[in-house]
Amino acid sequence: MRASERAYATLRREILDWELPPGTVLGEIEQSERLGVSRTPLRSALAALTAEGLVGAQSGRGLVVTPVSVDDARELFEVRDALEQKAARLAARSADRELFEGLAAEFADAARLIEDEDPARHAYYDLVARFDDALDASAANGFLVASLKGVRTHLTRIRRLAIDNPDRLRDAAAEHRLIAEAIAAGDEELAAAATRVHLHRSLANILAAAETITDHARQHGYDRPLQEREQK
Structure with a gap:
């Protein structure tokens, strides 16, 4: 499994399980270090989650887990x-x-x-x-x-x-x-x-x-x- 796919799968599961609840800020540096991937595959994973509507941009906060x-x-x-x-x-x-x-x-x-x-x-x-x-x-x-x-x-x-x-x-x-x-x-x-x-x-x-x-x-x-x- 590629690094972007692994990051996507982990983040998606954590969002769906509320380990990352709505409003959680998904900073690139923090998430890259936590998931053990570089920023390029992380960005790919975040783009896929954004396309699903699970992640979105919030003014002044960057990318966050979308509210429900x-x-x-x-x-x-x-x-x-x-x-x-x-x-x-x-x-x-x-x-x-x-x-x-x-x-x-x-x-x-x-x-x-x-x-x-x-x-x-x-x-x-x-x-x-x-x-x-x-x-x-x-x-x-x-x-x-x-x-x-x-x-x-x-x-x-x-x-x-x-x-x-x-x-x-x-x-x-x-x-x-x-x-x-x-x-x-x-x-x-x-x-x-x-x-x-x-x-x-x-x-x-x-x-x-x-x-x-x-x-x-x-x-x-x-x-x-x-x-x-x-x-x-």
Whole structure:
């Protein structure tokens, strides 16, 4: 792996996991030394993260991790709802039944992953990522999948904060299980309806947890991580 790719992968993971919370200044000298790369590959990594919307320029501060707003979350879920319902319908038409039956079984046993000692719940989120990958592959629509990947990147930062709510994660695992079972059964209507319920509950949880998210970020030195978008 090239130095720029390694720097990109590390910074991206740290941003999505909130190890680098919104507002973190990404100074070239500091980050180059921390990541053990020269400034040229670091600049390449930062350019890629900027293209994804995870990093942006802020007057007087240089490049920083971009903020997350409540309004952004609502808008992202509006797009995600339409895309994922369609993806679930397409997957139910032609998906590998055994693959989704297996995923459903894993979600049924997800409690042990949620109760894992890893505070970031990487094993659980890896399972969700495998489900997303299987859904995307089964939908077999490149334009739809590309749009979904962009939306999910930004939602991951918000969703990761659900680690503080294991009850919600257990409910989400049950919702994923129902979606996987519907796809395995080839039931387009149930797959779409289960997806809609899951996304509705996920957004409701995010909005209800806005204050918790703010408290979490303040512990990391950033005062306004999840806020109403400022009116221009």
